[in-house]
Amino acid sequence: MLRLRQFVGELPIHVVLIGLCVVWLVPTVGLLVTSFRSFQDVDNSGWWTVLSPPTGSAEYQQACASCHGSDGRLIAKADLSDPNLIQNFRRSFTLTAALKQPIDGKPHMGDIAVPNDQTVANIATYLRRISGIDAHPTFTFNNYIDALVGYRGTSNYVTDCASNTQATDMNCNLTDLRNSRGMAQAFVNSLAVAIPSTFLPIIFAAFAAFAMSWLHFPGRQLMFALLVGLQIVPLQMTLIPISRLYAQLGLNGTFLGIWLFHTGFGLPYAIYLTRNFLGALPSELFEAAYLDGANHWQVFRQLAIPLSVPALASLGIFQFLWIWNDLLVALVFLGAEHPVLTYSISTLVSSLGAGWHLLTAAAFISMLLPMFVFFALQRYFVRGLLAGSVKG
Amino acid sequence: MSVPLAAPSIAGKPRRIQEVPQIMKQGWLTPWLYLAPALIVMTTFIIYPTLNTIYLSVRNINGTDWATAACEAGQQCWGLLENFRYALTSPVMQIAFFNNIVWILLMVTSCVVLGLLIALLANRVRYESVAKSIIFLPMAISFVGAGVIWKFIYNYNPSGQQIGLLNAVVVALGGHAVSWLTTPQVSTIALIVVGVWMSTGFCMTITSAAIKNVPQDILEAARVDGANAWQTFWSVILPTIMPTLTVVTTTMVINVLKIFDIVYVMTGGLYNTDVIATRMYQEQYNNFNTGRAAAIAVVLIIVVLPAMYMNLRRFINEERGR
Numbered sequence: 001m002l003r004l005r006q007f008v009g010e011l012p013i014h015v016v017l018i019g020l021c022v023v024w025l026v027p028t029v030g031l032l033v034t035s036f037r038s039f040q041d042v043d044n045s046g047w048w049t050v051l052s053p054p055t056g057s058a059e060y061q062q063a064c065a066s067c068h069g070s071d072g073r074l075i076a077k078a079d080l081s082d083p084n085l086i087q088n089f090r091r092s093f094t095l096t097a098a099l100k101q102p103i104d105g106k107p108h109m110g111d112i113a114v115p116n117d118q119t120v121a122n123i124a125t126y127l128r129r130i131s132g133i134d135a136h137p138t139f140t141f142n143n144y145i146d147a148l149v150g151y152r153g154t155s156n157y158v159t160d161c162a163s164n165t166q167a168t169d170m171n172c173n174l175t176d177l178r179n180s181r182g183m184a185q186a187f188v189n190s191l192a193v194a195i196p197s198t199f200l201p202i203i204f205a206a207f208a209a210f211a212m213s214w215l216h217f218p219g220r221q222l223m224f225a226l227l228v229g230l231q232i233v234p235l236q237m238t239l240i241p242i243s244r245l246y247a248q249l250g251l252n253g254t255f256l257g258i259w260l261f262h263t264g265f266g267l268p269y270a271i272y273l274t275r276n277f278l279g280a281l282p283s284e285l286f287e288a289a290y291l292d293g294a295n296h297w298q299v300f301r302q303l304a305i306p307l308s309v310p311a312l313a314s315l316g317i318f319q320f321l322w323i324w325n326d327l328l329v330a331l332v333f334l335g336a337e338h339p340v341l342t343y344s345i346s347t348l349v350s351s352l353g354a355g356w357h358l359l360t361a362a363a364f365i366s367m368l369l370p371m372f373v374f375f376a377l378q379r380y381f382v383r384g385l386l387a388g389s390v391k392g
Numbered sequence: 393m394s395v396p397l398a399a400p401s402i403a404g405k406p407r408r409i410q411e412v413p414q415i416m417k418q419g420w421l422t423p424w425l426y427l428a429p430a431l432i433v434m435t436t437f438i439i440y441p442t443l444n445t446i447y448l449s450v451r452n453i454n455g456t457d458w459a460t461a462a463c464e465a466g467q468q469c470w471g472l473l474e475n476f477r478y479a480l481t482s483p484v485m486q487i488a489f490f491n492n493i494v495w496i497l498l499m500v501t502s503c504v505v506l507g508l509l510i511a512l513l514a515n516r517v518r519y520e521s522v523a524k525s526i527i528f529l530p531m532a533i534s535f536v537g538a539g540v541i542w543k544f545i546y547n548y549n550p551s552g553q554q555i556g557l558l559n560a561v562v563v564a565l566g567g568h569a570v571s572w573l574t575t576p577q578v579s580t581i582a583l584i585v586v587g588v589w590m591s592t593g594f595c596m597t598i599t600s601a602a603i604k605n606v607p608q609d610i611l612e613a614a615r616v617d618g619a620n621a622w623q624t625f626w627s628v629i630l631p632t633i634m635p636t637l638t639v640v641t642t643t644m645v646i647n648v649l650k651i652f653d654i655v656y657v658m659t660g661g662l663y664n665t666d667v668i669a670t671r672m673y674q675e676q677y678n679n680f681n682t683g684r685a686a687a688i689a690v691v692l693i694i695v696v697l698p699a700m701y702m703n704l705r706r707f708i709n710e711e712r713g714r
Contacts, residue, residue: 020510236688264434382597
């Protein structure tokens with residue numbers, strides 16, 4: 001009884017919380033489901049109908065099945081599963097015309113009224129499907145293949161290659177993965193940007209943070225103030241001079257340029273975080289090492305670096321995700337030379353308004369790595385976010 | 393800007409700068425060798441460009457002359473600050489400022505309130521970690537990915553079957569489908585929803601940690617005194633976590649002021665959705681007007697400064713408090 005009352009008392013909590021979780025999850029689920037649907041379905045029906053009967057099925061059963069049979073084969077003269085017949089009634093207007101045409105002097109549809117255009121269109125869709133003109137599976141990997149190779153036709157890559165009607169820049173072998181429009185190449189480019197841009201600032205930050213916490217030099221206070229001050233500068237503030245500088249040096253559109261920019265911009269926060277971590281270690285540890293005759297390089301390499309691995313890991317995850325997900329810097333400094341995932345997807349959005357089967361697959365490809373990092377390393381992720389401060 | 397990195401005062405517990413023990417003192421050169429790589433890169437990529445941007449903001453369209461040169465006789469002119477006349481008073485920039493204010497008001501409030509609500513509720517259930525992971529997940533996704541996800545939800549079909557979830561719901565409830573992203577009064581709100589979806593996880597995580605840090609004995613005392621859940625929240629939990637909420641709010645304000653990706657991907661700044669950062673990008677890379685773009689960047693840093701100052705002040709107080 002007590003447990004029941006407790007449960008009823010807490011019911012609103014569960015309802016609100018689970019409701020919010022569902023709302024948060026549905027958009028991503030919609031993307032995932034759509035990315036696995038045949039492109040013929042994506043534009044014709046919502047992803048949430050994926051498990052219900054195909055488009056037009058209900059309309060067909062209501063308007064046609066009584067004479068033509070539920071599989072369309074009941075009238076031998078008008079076998080609806082025959083592609084040669086349906087070929088003439090692919091579109092709603094030809095089908096509507098046929099439905100209005102009397103057969104043997106009697107109305108085609110007998111007592112049933114000829115359905116409206118939308119219904120006829122759905123029935124036509126269904127007829128194309130059962131006649132095999134437009135047969136397609138409910139779930140498919142084709143969208144991912146198309147996205148990876150950068151396919152831009154009206155069908156899909158596998159079909160085009162099978163019928164030898166592929167575009168001139170497609171070779172129908174593994175070399176297509178190197179197509180500069182494809183997400184496979186963009187994925188590689190994203191890695192090529194993100195990995196050095198993650199390691200460089202961390203290495204530089206470890207050096208600087210060590211000096212700022214355990215080496216003596218005049219102006220340490222000033223240096224620290226500078227570090228905090230530099231974190232204030234918005235990215236936008238630095239874009240114009242750097243792109244002018246790069247234009248002179250020929251660094252626009254090169255990986256080196258974007259590595260250096262990300263390194264410069266990631267450093268203040270990286271040094272700040274590492275310094276806070278290193279500075280919190282007990283000074284006896286370092287004194288003991290020096291007493292044992294170690295020099296600063298040994299202390300740095302064998303004491304400071306190994307001890308700060310947790311902080312560096314959190315930092316690395318953050319920096320990596322930040323760069324992986326960045327659009328602005330990639331847009332300005334790399335652009336179409338070496339399209340990264342975010343860049344490719346943003347051009348895909350503007351160039352193919354509604355190619356949802358490609359867009360959703362491409363977006364999911366770009367989300368794979370961050371999601372993996374997130375689930376595998378969530379502990380570090382959250383720790384990096386909190387970085388010990390809020391608890392203090 | 394998917395991960396709100398630029399959050400100085402939540403970034404870590406500031407450490408007092410202590411003196412280094414005598415035995416650990418090295419030569420005068422050694423520390424600078426450790427500092428050199430970082431200092432060189434930061435000077436090149438942050439200090440120099442910042443100063444240069446300020447300089448360019450008072451230069452003309454391509455930086456070849458002072459901004460005054462663009463003035464025409466008989467026209468209104470702010471002299472050296474001519475670019476700022478554009479950045480502050482032109483109709484397109486006014487729309488951008490207005491939109492940024494709407495963004496701040498709606499997105500920051502929604503994120504902080506929802507983050508607090510979820511943190512509080514999740515604190516009381518057994519599936520806390522699952523619920524928090526779900527809310528947090530969008531943070532790992534890029535704004536571009538989120539843009540695709542939501543563009544699909546907002547999809548509008550003038551006739552026939554709605555494949556966008558939102559319009560399907562509207563139609564199912566008996567309404568008329570709306571073109572969410574191209575209707576001027578609605579589009580900015582539609583974009584803000586995406587921002588809220590992405591950033592609530594951040595607010596929730598920070599707030600949740602603060603809630604868990606409310607001392608147990610105070611909660612215990614409140615319970616002994618017969619306070620109900622609402623009273624406990626209002627007079628014990630909320631005052632305790634207030635400093636954290638302030639930091640979360642200021643950090644969100646800073647991030648929202650710099651918002652770019654969502655707008656760029658979803659509407660490209662059309663249909664009255666421009667914000668300061670997208671205007672700056674367009675001036676520089678579409679209109680090739682460096683002076684105006686630099687002036688907008690300077691305006692951006694000036695509007696960000698008060699929020700930064702709030703965060704810094706708390707940070708300095710903590711540093712002193714040690």
